Amino acid sequence: MPYPNLQFFSPRIRPVLYGLGLTWAVSILVACGSAPVRAPFPSDSSLNTDIVTPVTGRLSPEQANDVTLAALGLVGTPYRYGANTPETGFDCSGLINYVYQTRASITPPRTTADLTFWGQSVPKNQLRAGDLVLFGKSTLANHAGIYVGGDRFVHAPSTGGMVRLESLDARHWLAQKPRFKRP
The missing domain is CATH 3.90.1720.10 (endopeptidase domain like (from Nostoc punctiforme))
Structure with missing residues (x-):
């Protein structure tokens, strides 16, 4: 299996992570998690x-x-x-x-x-x-x-x-x- 188990992600997100490549996706997630992120559209x-x-x-x-x-x-x-x-x-x-x-x-x-x-x-x-x-x-x-x-x-x-x-x-x-x- 080329990627580690991604069961902790929702079923809708898993194909996206596989498609993007796990390394890239994880680096984005880590980067996004390092600072508060403001939603692009305010409520x-x-x-x-x-x-x-x-x-x-x-x-x-x-x-x-x-x-x-x-x-x-x-x-x-x-x-x-x-x-x-x-x-x-x-x-x-x-x-x-x-x-x-x-x-x-x-x-x-x-x-x-x-x-x-x-x-x-x-x-x-x-x-x-x-x-x-x-x-x-x-x-x-x-x-x-x-x-x-x-x-x-x-x-x-x-x-x-x-x-x-x-x-x-x-x-x-x-x-x-x-x-x-x-x-």
């Missing part, structure tokens, strides 16, 4: 919606506008898992990656989970076009889109779907605990 109750300090990011207003227009221009492109071009289609992180690279020369992480840790958290009352909208009931995001203003965002929803514009206020998206990031 809703800890968000201060009266924040007056503006959140700044790397996008200029012109780049944010370009990102927004590019995202809107891709509405109707087919969804395809793992795809990241208009010709092949998009998954949600592929759409974000393509738009930011082509319109702002910024390369975001390729996976939605990695987008969780990218950029600066933004309270909803400070959202601006070009910000990221991340969804997930746990600490890690499992879906993402690009905010375009007016409480709307563009995203690549799922297999069989197409890139589309949706409202953050829709019941489904509110239940997904949206979080916001500024690149």
Whole structure:
């Protein structure tokens, strides 16, 4: 057996540890355990919606506008898992990656989970076009889109779907605990 017994990890985590390689995974766990780790998304109750300090990011207003227009221009492109071009289609992180690279020369992480840790958290009352909208009931995001203003965002929803514009206020998206990031 190439790896020691991992029975003390939950059954959902074991395949991940095997896939990552035990040595690497254990080093990450040890490193993470050496200091307190703050969750990337504060709980809703800890968000201060009266924040007056503006959140700044790397996008200029012109780049944010370009990102927004590019995202809107891709509405109707087919969804395809793992795809990241208009010709092949998009998954949600592929759409974000393509738009930011082509319109702002910024390369975001390729996976939605990695987008969780990218950029600066933004309270909803400070959202601006070009910000990221991340969804997930746990600490890690499992879906993402690009905010375009007016409480709307563009995203690549799922297999069989197409890139589309949706409202953050829709019941489904509110239940997904949206979080916001500024690149």
